[in-house]
Amino acid sequence: MADLAPLDIPEDGKLTANITHFARALRKAGLRIGPGRVLDAIRAVEAAGFSEKRDFYWVLHAVFVSRPEERAVFAQIFRLYWRDPRYLEHMMSLMLPAVRGVQEDRRAAAAEKRAAEALLDGVARDTPEMGEGENDEVQIEADATATISAEERLRTLDFEQMSVAEIAEAKRMIAKLELPVRPLASRRTRTDPAGRVADWRATMRQAMRRGGEMQALVTRRRRERWPNLVVLCDISGSMSQYSRMVLHFVHAVANRKGAGWAKVHAFTFGTRLTNITRHLAHRDVDAALAAAGAEAQDWQGGTRIGSCLHAFNRDWSRRVMGQGAVVILISDGLDRDPAADLSREMERLHLSARRLIWINPLLRWDGFVPKARGIAAMLPHVDSFRAGHSIASLDDLGRAIGAARDSGEKDRLMRLIGV
Amino acid sequence: MPHLPEDIHAVGRLLADENYVADRALATVVFLALKLGRPLFLEGEAGTGKTEIAKAIAAALGRRLIRLQCYEGLDAASAVCDWNFAAQMIAIRTAEAGGTADRDALRAELFTEDYLIERPLLAAMRPQPGGAPVLLIDELDRTDEPFEAFLLEALSDFQVTIPELGTIRAPEPPIVILTSNRTREVHDALKRRCLYHWVDYPTFDREMAILHARAPEATESLSREIVAFVQKLRTEDLFKKPGVAETIDWAKCLLALDVIALSPEVIADTLGAILKYQDDIAKITGSPAKKLLDEVRADLAPA
Numbered sequence: 001m002a003d004l005a006p007l008d009i010p011e012d013g014k015l016t017a018n019i020t021h022f023a024r025a026l027r028k029a030g031l032r033i034g035p036g037r038v039l040d041a042i043r044a045v046e047a048a049g050f051s052e053k054r055d056f057y058w059v060l061h062a063v064f065v066s067r068p069e070e071r072a073v074f075a076q077i078f079r080l081y082w083r084d085p086r087y088l089e090h091m092m093s094l095m096l097p098a099v100r101g102v103q104e105d106r107r108a109a110a111a112e113k114r115a116a117e118a119l120l121d122g123v124a125r126d127t128p129e130m131g132e133g134e135n136d137e138v139q140i141e142a143d144a145t146a147t148i149s150a151e152e153r154l155r156t157l158d159f160e161q162m163s164v165a166e167i168a169e170a171k172r173m174i175a176k177l178e179l180p181v182r183p184l185a186s187r188r189t190r191t192d193p194a195g196r197v198a199d200w201r202a203t204m205r206q207a208m209r210r211g212g213e214m215q216a217l218v219t220r221r222r223r224e225r226w227p228n229l230v231v232l233c234d235i236s237g238s239m240s241q242y243s244r245m246v247l248h249f250v251h252a253v254a255n256r257k258g259a260g261w262a263k264v265h266a267f268t269f270g271t272r273l274t275n276i277t278r279h280l281a282h283r284d285v286d287a288a289l290a291a292a293g294a295e296a297q298d299w300q301g302g303t304r305i306g307s308c309l310h311a312f313n314r315d316w317s318r319r320v321m322g323q324g325a326v327v328i329l330i331s332d333g334l335d336r337d338p339a340a341d342l343s344r345e346m347e348r349l350h351l352s353a354r355r356l357i358w359i360n361p362l363l364r365w366d367g368f369v370p371k372a373r374g375i376a377a378m379l380p381h382v383d384s385f386r387a388g389h390s391i392a393s394l395d396d397l398g399r400a401i402g403a404a405r406d407s408g409e410k411d412r413l414m415r416l417i418g419v
Numbered sequence: 420m421p422h423l424p425e426d427i428h429a430v431g432r433l434l435a436d437e438n439y440v441a442d443r444a445l446a447t448v449v450f451l452a453l454k455l456g457r458p459l460f461l462e463g464e465a466g467t468g469k470t471e472i473a474k475a476i477a478a479a480l481g482r483r484l485i486r487l488q489c490y491e492g493l494d495a496a497s498a499v500c501d502w503n504f505a506a507q508m509i510a511i512r513t514a515e516a517g518g519t520a521d522r523d524a525l526r527a528e529l530f531t532e533d534y535l536i537e538r539p540l541l542a543a544m545r546p547q548p549g550g551a552p553v554l555l556i557d558e559l560d561r562t563d564e565p566f567e568a569f570l571l572e573a574l575s576d577f578q579v580t581i582p583e584l585g586t587i588r589a590p591e592p593p594i595v596i597l598t599s600n601r602t603r604e605v606h607d608a609l610k611r612r613c614l615y616h617w618v619d620y621p622t623f624d625r626e627m628a629i630l631h632a633r634a635p636e637a638t639e640s641l642s643r644e645i646v647a648f649v650q651k652l653r654t655e656d657l658f659k660k661p662g663v664a665e666t667i668d669w670a671k672c673l674l675a676l677d678v679i680a681l682s683p684e685v686i687a688d689t690l691g692a693i694l695k696y697q698d699d700i701a702k703i704t705g706s707p708a709k710k711l712l713d714e715v716r717a718d719l720a721p722a
Contacts, residue, residue, distance in 0.1 A: 032607060040457075044614075047454040048427065048447065055427055058447035062614040066607065068462065071617060187492020188565070200504035201496070205583075208529065211522040212511040225563075314658060322602045323491065323563075344698070348658075
């Protein structure tokens with residue numbers, strides 16, 4: 001915990017107003033603080049008194065901070081604000097970049113812009129088509145058969161060979177794809193006449209309605225719950241076209257209500273790991289991917305799968321995979337890290353996941369042999385290995401997840417490398 | 420019955436009497452939680468002493484400690500209360516046999532406290548000798564979201580609702596401590612009702628104080644080596660960094676082996692007391708351990 005120098009707390013009797021302003025500053029910096037918290041803070045400060053100055057810090061800290069990431073932001077704003085609250089306006093303009101620097105060491109805006117552009121090219125070209133809804137309708141009506149056959153063709157077309165118009169159409173088709181999953185049995189139960197466990201509480205209550213006469217046993221059975229989905233998507237240069245399409249797919253899965261999956265977590269990796277789960281919540285897919293692209297600065301860079309998986313295993317796996325998550329790893333497996341580490345990290349990932357499915361676009365080539373060191377290191381540790389280069393293959397993936405035992409191409413390839 | 424502490428300083432002293440070494444920040448939030456009657460939400464890595472705080476508070480204030488260990492699928496019947504159905508059934512049959520099957524009387528009799536099995540949440544709402552109990556809701560991140568939502572009523576109004584009996588309200592709010600290892604994010608609605616504190620790994624001095632309190636048999640020089648080594652270990656890239664609990668365990672292990680100073684061999688033999696993952700142990704055993712030990716010795720030498 002940071003040691004704080006003694007701070008001058010203004011003693012002009014305007015503490016309430018000051019705390020309110022302080023809360024407003026925190027809110028601007030992204031902390032979630034409602035009016036109720038401000039009242040709490042004032043009450044807390046009154047309760048604690050002012051025997052020591054640093055207590056004031058911890059009193060406000062206890063009320064306003066509710067997650068570990070917020071501690072650094074709070075410390076910054078606290079120092080700036082209580083030093084001289086009269087300069088609030090001036091400070092707000094100075095503070096935001098400083099706070100951002102603490103939150104996550106973002107690089108210069110140029111890199112973000114480049115990443116966003118990299119992510120978004122094609123969008124500008126799609127937009128007119130999306131906008132001119134009426135024209136589209138007319139066209140489809142005039143040539144319905146052609147549309148169907150075009151759709152069929154598009155299903156099996158490689159993402160990399162698609163034209164801009166085809167990509168736009170493919171995105172629309174992807175948005176309709178599903179990723180069905182089997183529910184898991186939960187410890188919670190619900191009433192069910194065919195259940196196996198007697199519900200004594202309900203049975204008794206029913207009996208009381210009939211003057212204590214037991215008529216039928218009320219039974220319960222296990223409720224079902226949906227597993228989490230964790231997507232790890234390689235966004236390095238060699239993968240860019242595929243990962244963009246797959247992220248479209250992930251966005252569609254994450255935003256479909258009532259289609260299984262308790263929660264969908266998504267991470268991108270290239271040279272470093274980025275959690276983009278938050279951005280997937282944008283309803284608009286382009287806005288979502290633009291936000292994700294702005295956050296992931298390694299778009300179209302190199303690949304360090306081993307160290308990114310290590311970062312995931314260390315920082316996130318226990319947080320997002322606690323309740324039997326299915327993991328989809330999208331990568332071509334061309335890695336610059338030493339293979340020994342990669343193998344160990346894959347093993348760890350595999351051990352903590354309910355199912356680990358690897359989607360590799362390289363698999364689309366007939367006679368693909370997993371010779372690359374990275375691929376050979378990763379392959380033994382996945383449950384299923386599949387291609388992901390076309391809409392049809394993503395559709396297959398949906399079916400594969402539904403099946404309990406599916407290993408895709410893994411067994412064949414394992415024989416090829418002689419394991 | 421000891422009274423609630425008057426100020427933050429008193430909280431620190433009170434906890435110190437129970438061999439719990441709290442830093443000023445922690446003492447402040449504990450004081451606020453006691454004074455304002457708000458639940459205290461403690462987050463932090465495993466083994467930093469979150470659960471111990473509740474135990475120390477309960478012992479220091481002479482209150483009963485009621486512990487609700489969370490697990491996935493925890494529901495109201497195992498958290499609040501359940502009915503003793505077997506006893507109810509016998510009562511019904513007895514009434515029938517005695518020929519006094521008066522419906523209303525039976526109903527009134529069956530759903531009374533006599534047949535109620537209290538679980539932690541309900542027990543915490545009951546008046547206790549010696550004052551309101553300390554309710555420890557441990558490892559909240561292990562439950563699922565439905566249970567979190569259920570806790571909202573219990574924690575904001577200090578009351579629970581039992582369909583057959585109605586709402587039971589605590590005459591005096593219990594002292595509530597929630598802990599989480601942050602394996603998953605707890606919902607904001609619940610956090611908003613609580614005071615929040617992130618329990619960090621202690622500093623060198625504080626960890627020394629903790630070790631003194633918990634393993635007083637260890638000599639000064641051994642304690643210094645142990646703490647410095649563990650602190651060094653926490654800066655390594657490990658899957659699971661050792662907590663304070665591990666430091667104490669390790670010290671006790673070393674004492675049991677009559678060790679007076681660390682050596683690479685001793686560390687290799689007892690590493691299992693501080694590192695709990697095979698990967699981590701493999702990473703540290705051997706020359707890395709020796710290197711760390713040399714660094715620790717170098718750091719401690721001038722002191």
